[in-house]
Amino acid sequence: NAGVTQTxxxxxxxxxxxxxxxxxxxxxxxxMSWYRQDPGMGLRLxxxxxxxxxxxxxxxxxxxNVSRSTTEDFPLRLLSAAPSQTSVYxxxxxxxxxxxxxxxxxxxxRLTVV
Amino acid sequence: xxKVTQAQTEIxxxxxxxxxxxxxxxxxxxxxYLFWYKQPPSGELVFLIRRNSFDExxxxxxxxxxxxxxxxxSFNFTxxxxxxxxxxxxxxxxxxxxxxxxxxxxxxTKLTVNP
Numbered sequence: 001n002a003g004v005t006q007t008x009x010x011x012x013x014x015x016x017x018x019x020x021x022x023x024x025x026x027x028x029x030x031x032m033s034w035y036r037q038d039p040g041m042g043l044r045l046x047x048x049x050x051x052x053x054x055x056x057x058x059x060x061x062x063x064x065n066v067s068r069s070t071t072e073d074f075p076l077r078l079l080s081a082a083p084s085q086t087s088v089y090x091x092x093x094x095x096x097x098x099x100x101x102x103x104x105x106x107x108x109x110r111l112t113v114v
Numbered sequence: 115x116x117k118v119t120q121a122q123t124e125i126x127x128x129x130x131x132x133x134x135x136x137x138x139x140x141x142x143x144x145x146x147y148l149f150w151y152k153q154p155p156s157g158e159l160v161f162l163i164r165r166n167s168f169d170e171x172x173x174x175x176x177x178x179x180x181x182x183x184x185x186x187x188s189f190n191f192t193x194x195x196x197x198x199x200x201x202x203x204x205x206x207x208x209x210x211x212x213x214x215x216x217x218x219x220x221x222x223t224k225l226t227v228n229p
Binding site for chain 1: 118123149151157158159161164205216217219220221222
């Protein structure tokens, strides 16, 4: 049981490049989300999905796209990387339809945009 | 609006001291859930505890204990007899019923336990 798997663990991009952060879970969780963590800011929600085919914006969605074609996968796309997107990105999933279920987090992707 | 405040940015203690991490939350909802997560230097986020708004009982798990008080909108976390391995950033988070199912995080408290 792998839980939530994020790839890559580290990435350096040049300004203007695009890339996709991968997230996969094998727990059949309906809810998946992407957070970014910046120093002194805690974690902030980028996008989330309540099921396959359904996505919505979180608190800081600009510059990012998501899609959810399967229950297992929830990739995050950076369309044109900017230095402000330098951050640690966490993917998380949650079972069930109530807020009482905690999230399981991936190990994170550390992204640097130069 | 929902908000979680962790006023202590950094705390440094000597091993075996007790330490309390404060968490104050704001919400108008009557049904909500509170969480604590630990982020050790390795970077992963580790779930510690979940508490729903209807359950004000304190909880103890080994050296960890949590004090939930709705009257003061606080959900404080105490580590008894701290150890070097407790050194980490600790996040308090709030999750509401319905809506985006998102977690609203505090900014975290960095705990350093010195030998």
